[in-house]
Amino acid sequence: xxxxxxxxxxxxxxxxxxxxxxxxxxxxxxxxxxxxxxxxxxxxxxxxxxxxxxxxxxxxxxxxxxxxxxxxxxxxxxxxxxxxxxxxxxxxxxxxxxxxxxxxxxxxxxxxxxxxxxxxxxxxxxxxxxxxxxxxxxxxxxxxxxxxxxxxxxxxxxxxxxxxxxxxxxxxxxxxxxxxxxxxxxxxxxxxxxxxxxxxxxxxxxxxxxxxxxxxxxxxxxxxxxxxxxxxxxxxxxxxxxxxxxxxxxxxxxxxxxxxxxxxxxxxxxxxxxxxxxxxxxxxxxxxxxxxxxxxxxxxxxxxxxxxxxxxxxxxxxxxxxxxxxxxxxxxxxxxxxxxxxxxxxxxxxxxxxxxxxxxxxxxxxxxxxxxxxxxxxxxxxxxxxxxxxxxxxxxxxxxxxxxx
Numbered sequence: 002x003x004x005x006x007x008x009x010x011x012x013x014x015x016x017x018x019x020x021x022x023x024x025x026x027x028x029x030x031x032x033x034x035x036x037x038x039x040x041x042x043x044x045x046x047x048x049x050x051x052x053x054x055x056x057x058x059x060x061x062x063x064x065x066x067x068x069x070x071x072x073x074x075x076x077x078x079x080x081x082x083x084x085x086x087x088x089x090x091x092x093x094x095x096x097x098x099x100x101x102x103x104x105x106x107x108x109x110x111x112x113x114x115x116x117x118x119x120x121x122x123x124x125x126x127x128x129x130x131x132x133x134x135x136x137x138x139x140x141x142x143x144x145x146x147x148x149x150x151x152x153x154x155x156x157x158x159x160x161x162x163x164x165x166x167x168x169x170x171x172x173x174x175x176x177x178x179x180x181x182x183x184x185x186x187x188x189x190x191x192x193x194x195x196x197x198x199x200x201x202x203x204x205x206x207x208x209x210x211x212x213x214x215x216x217x218x219x220x221x222x223x224x225x226x227x228x229x230x231x232x233x234x235x236x237x238x239x240x241x242x243x244x245x246x247x248x249x250x251x252x253x254x255x256x257x258x259x260x261x262x263x264x265x266x267x268x269x270x271x272x273x274x275x276x277x278x279x280x281x282x283x284x285x286x287x288x289x290x291x292x293x294x295x296x297x298x299x300x301x302x303x304x305x306x307x308x309x310x311x312x313x314x315x316x317x318x319x320x321x322x323x324x325x326x327x328x329x330x331x332x333x334x335x336x337x338x339x340x341x342x343x344x345x346x347x348x349x350x351x352x353x354x355x356x357x358x359x360x361x362x363x364x365x366x367x368x369x370x371x372x373x374x375x376x377x378x379x380x381x382x383x384x385x386x387x388x389x390x391x392x393x394x395x396x397x398x399x400x401x402x403x404x405x406x
Contacts, residue, residue, distance in 0.1 A: 042163065043174070045179070047163070047176050048175040048176070054175070060188075065143070067143050067144060077129060078101055078104055079094065080098075080108070082108050084111040085123045086125070087128070091132065096128035098129040099145070100144050101189060101375060106170045106171050106186055109169040121153055122151070123152070124152045125147050125148070126181055127141060127181075140185045145187075145188065147183075149181060150180070163182050171185065172186045172187045199244060199322060200268075200333055201253060202247065203217070204266060204333045205334055206225045207225065208223060208224060208226075208236075209236040217322050219239045219324055225326060226298075227330040227331050228328065232296070232305060234305060234332075237331070238327045238361075240326065240357060241357070241361075242323055243378050244322070245323065247320045248319055252269070253269075253315065253321075254267060255313070255315070255316050257311050258295070261300075261308070263336060264334065265334050265336035269286050270287065271341075272284070272350075273285075273339065274330075274338070275294060283347045285342075289310060290310065290313065291313060292310065294307035295310055295337070297337070298335040325354065329354070343385065354384075356380070357380060
């Protein structure tokens with residue numbers, strides 16, 4: 002009941018918001034609202050959240066140093082934002098290299114700095130480090146950390162700058178020294194677990210006109226094969242991507258059947274439907290085991306039928322996409338799946354996304370929910386934050402919960 006209350010409150014809160022504010026939120030991107038002038042600055046040596054940097058409640062564990070010759074170097078992207086000054090004392094451009102999440106948060110912070118202090122810019126003194134200048138297992142070696150100041154180097158601003166960094170969405174902010182603020186973010190693969198559930202971009206869906214289409218190519222308004230609450234096949238409108246990332250590599254769970262030979266590839270925290278005692282129930286993909294029955298499209302494409310899972314294993318793929326439909330379900334690679342993840346309750350997750358369906362139906366002209374860059378949609382991020390603030394961590398999939406101890 003506590004979970005139901007949280008999701009209902011979240012939905013009601015979003016419905017109560019004026020429509021122009023719905024386009025802004027705590028997710029990735031540049032379109033953030035102007036910050037109020039009065040902010041509570043961080044104290045010297047204070048860090049938020051109040052846990053160690055490399056714990057789940059902050060930026061997560063160290064995953065290994067990235068070098069220019071390593072496979073993971075492609076995870077880094079250059080930041081050429083003209084509103085940010087990069088010190089680049091090595092003269093190699095290394096300070097401009099960072100993960101996509103770090104780049105998004107930094108760009109958001111740059112806007113906040115200009116709003117807070119007209120004429121002042123954000124300054125990065127340290128970004129990705131390839132020379133071993135930081136302590137062992139520093140997140141600078143992964144492009145997930147930056148050290149920042151203001152362009153005027155006014156130390157009296159650094160407490161407020163720290164607060165702005167928190168508001169911009171950095172996963173850990175530390176007023177580390179009198180000379181700079183340290184900020185870091187989670188790894189891309191850990192962030193993805195919090196989304197509405199993801200499929201690889203090459204996964205296929207069926208359209209109402211008889212064609213198939215790769216998930217990554219879906220556009221708002223496409224009618225895709227899904228199922229209603231009773232398990233009957235329907236064509237449901239594709240609304241938006243709850244999350245998407247075109248190139249970053251991450252782990253997926255592959256679930257295979259033998260007769261007929263089918264496979265569905267999805268994230269571990271994603272909900273899938275299994276049949277038990279003639280009743281459909283939702284289950285995390287990570288909990289599906291050989292011998293259980295999942296729902297697939299029959300040979301004629303007219304109905305869903307149960308089939309036994311033969312094999313389950315993990316596989317790394319590049320890119321992930323989390324489509325949301327009006328019914329909250331979708332048939333992917335001829336297997337019925339949910340559009341949701343992280344919380345094992347299909348009905349409540351669908352209810353929580355009611356504001357999205359409402360706006361899409363009655364006022365799509367006010368703004369486009371689907372015009373979104375890469376990353377988690379702000380509304381999904383909002384729901385997750387609401388849940389983690391209020392609920393016990395047992396309410397979430399283990400890979401998506403933050404350690405709040």
